[in-house]
Amino acid sequence: MTAVAVEFKNVCKHFPEAEVNAVSHVSLKINQGEFITILGTSGSGKTTLMKMVNRLHDITSGDIFFFGENINSLPVVEYRRKIGYVVQQGGLFPHMTVAENIAVVPHILKWDKEKIDARVDELLEMVGLKKELYKDRYPRQLSGGQQQRIGIARAMASDPAVMLMDEPFGAIDAITRENLQDELLRIQKALHKTILFVTHDISEAFKLGDRVIVMHEGKVQQFDTPDRIMLHPANDFVAKFVSADDVMKKLQVLKVHTIMDGLSIKTSNQLAVAHVDDTLETLLKLFMTSSTQTVLVKDDKDKIVGEVSWHRLSAIAS
Amino acid sequence: MLAFMTYAERYYGKLIGYFLDHFKICMLTMFFSILIAVPISLMLTKHKRLSKGVMAVLGAIYAIPSMALFAMLVPYMGLGTTTAIFVLVLYNQSILVRNTVAGFDSVDKMAVESAVGMGMSPWQVFSKVRLPIALPVILSGIRIAMIATIGSATIAATINAGGIGALLFDGLQTMNFVKMIWGTILAASFALIFNMILEKLEKRALLKARGEYIPRKAKNK
Ligand SMILES: Nc1ncnc2c1ncn2[C@@H]1O[C@H](COP(=O)(O)OP(=O)(O)O)[C@@H](O)[C@H]1O
Numbered sequence: 001m002t003a004v005a006v007e008f009k010n011v012c013k014h015f016p017e018a019e020v021n022a023v024s025h026v027s028l029k030i031n032q033g034e035f036i037t038i039l040g041t042s043g044s045g046k047t048t049l050m051k052m053v054n055r056l057h058d059i060t061s062g063d064i065f066f067f068g069e070n071i072n073s074l075p076v077v078e079y080r081r082k083i084g085y086v087v088q089q090g091g092l093f094p095h096m097t098v099a100e101n102i103a104v105v106p107h108i109l110k111w112d113k114e115k116i117d118a119r120v121d122e123l124l125e126m127v128g129l130k131k132e133l134y135k136d137r138y139p140r141q142l143s144g145g146q147q148q149r150i151g152i153a154r155a156m157a158s159d160p161a162v163m164l165m166d167e168p169f170g171a172i173d174a175i176t177r178e179n180l181q182d183e184l185l186r187i188q189k190a191l192h193k194t195i196l197f198v199t200h201d202i203s204e205a206f207k208l209g210d211r212v213i214v215m216h217e218g219k220v221q222q223f224d225t226p227d228r229i230m231l232h233p234a235n236d237f238v239a240k241f242v243s244a245d246d247v248m249k250k251l252q253v254l255k256v257h258t259i260m261d262g263l264s265i266k267t268s269n270q271l272a273v274a275h276v277d278d279t280l281e282t283l284l285k286l287f288m289t290s291s292t293q294t295v296l297v298k299d300d301k302d303k304i305v306g307e308v309s310w311h312r313l314s315a316i317a318s
Numbered sequence: 319m320l321a322f323m324t325y326a327e328r329y330y331g332k333l334i335g336y337f338l339d340h341f342k343i344c345m346l347t348m349f350f351s352i353l354i355a356v357p358i359s360l361m362l363t364k365h366k367r368l369s370k371g372v373m374a375v376l377g378a379i380y381a382i383p384s385m386a387l388f389a390m391l392v393p394y395m396g397l398g399t400t401t402a403i404f405v406l407v408l409y410n411q412s413i414l415v416r417n418t419v420a421g422f423d424s425v426d427k428m429a430v431e432s433a434v435g436m437g438m439s440p441w442q443v444f445s446k447v448r449l450p451i452a453l454p455v456i457l458s459g460i461r462i463a464m465i466a467t468i469g470s471a472t473i474a475a476t477i478n479a480g481g482i483g484a485l486l487f488d489g490l491q492t493m494n495f496v497k498m499i500w501g502t503i504l505a506a507s508f509a510l511i512f513n514m515i516l517e518k519l520e521k522r523a524l525l526k527a528r529g530e531y532i533p534r535k536a537k538n539k
């Protein structure tokens with residue numbers, strides 16, 4: 001059984017002079033190793049919800065637990081060092097080199113120099129930047145996407161169990177954003193970090209999240225897997241917000257494994273193979289380009305684990 | 319010209335004395351000015367609502383003619399260096415606080431939030447992030463205040479604070495041009511030298527804050 005990394009118990013946040021709660025009666029549990037996306041329109045309370053986790057905002061009522069401990073009982077500065085934090089546009093320190101930026105927390109934790117240097121190199125490699133080229137550069141000499149990579153490396157420097165990311169790719173062009181999303185997924189798969197990731201972009205939330213928190217007016221509308229949200233929206237708001245009745249949207253969001261059937265023996269000469277985590281959109285293209293009636297499905301280890309018939313896919317439309 | 323040189327030759331010890339007195343007044347003034355301006359600025363940066371009122375008060379003080387302020391304070395504080403420094407420190411607050419607040423305001427909010435969020439202590443956030451980024455603008459304020467102080471401090475001689483002003487007023491009273499010229503030269507070169515030094519520091523701080531600073535050794539290799 002996996003541990004619960006972060007638990008909200010009836011959490012409310014009320015800002016002075018505001019008419020309504022910015023976050024209202026949120027109770028939910030986030031398991032260790034889960035990639036959670038927080039989705040909602042602007043002003044729905046996503047950032048506020050996240051900032052209560054690392055105590056940038058005080059909780060008005062209710063409790064948040066971090067691996068079972070009430071966060072208000074922990075010394076705040078030391079507690080924050082256990083959590084990686086990435087903000088929009090990186091929030092890098094302009095007067096520090098890339099290496100110095102990444103080394104901030106290890107430095108505070110008084111690691112010795114060799115250990116810090118080795119860690120900086122390791123992290124640069126992890127986020128796909130050549131250390132010889134980037135170590136001594138300053139943030140202003142980097143593109144937006146590169147700055148975001150450094151922001152992620154910096155947040156991971158002391159190997160925190162939990163990462164908070166507030167619209168980290170919000171200001172980045174579409175193609176770079178796709179690349180960053182893919183790399184973040186790869187990193188998360190390799191390191192099993194618990195990630196809370198705020199976004200207002202539905203595709204991004206559904207692509208990245210193992211589970212998605214849909215927020216509206218400070219309340220959690222639904223907290224479930226992308227597939228279940230798409231197929232069984234909890235209320236009208238969610239249905240409308242994620243366009244659950246839009247076939248194209250479904251194809252973009254739903255993954256192959258949701259409609260996959262067990263392997264029938266007569267797999268004669270189908271050549272087309274999809275991945276369990278591919279979207280139905282990708283699957284549709286595969287059908288159209290290979291002109292088969294059935295596509296095989298493989299898992300991460302390239303093992304064939306099932307199949308999807310054209311029939312099954314077209315049923316999604318109805 | 320000759321009289322001018324002879325005076326320096328005969329009284330160079332005295333000239334140096336005036337200069338050192340002046341230097342001391344200016345340095346003490348700047349020290350206390352900064353010591354007071356930084357906390358005020360930090361408070362105003364945090365509580366924006368206070369900013370307007372406090373800046374108005376500091377601006378009003380700045381607008382009082384220095385002679386008037388000296389005249390007002392001497393009955394309470396007496397003649398001498400302490401009163402002079404007190405007045406000069408008061409004057410400086412307007413320039414220093416304005417620039418220091420502008421400096422701290424120029425720091426990227428997201429950088430500060432990252433610093434706090436990643437677990438820096440309040441002191442670390444200040445010394446490692448806010449101050450280095452705000453420094454060029456703060457230094458610019460210090461430079462302007464320093465030049466103003468060097469000038470205003472000459473007037474402080476009217477309340478027996480000493481310094482280059484004593485030489486100037488002495489010259490003025492006895493219509494001794496040599497003294498007046500020496501006083502002017504001393505005060506002006508003092509101001510110019512400090513302007514240069516502080517400009518250098520400011521430039522360096524600016525390059526550092528922006529991430530454009532290249533240390534010497536890296537340049538040479
Ligand atoms: N520091 C603050 N002071 C007062 N109100 C705030 C503050 N931060 C956010 N709010 C309000 O709380 C609500 C939720 O904001 P936020 O969590 O930033 O939304 P989101 O991140 O989903 O766009 C908004 O109505 C916003 O105006």
Ligand SMILES: [Mg+2]
Nearest residue numbers: 046047048198
């Ligand atoms: Mg937000």
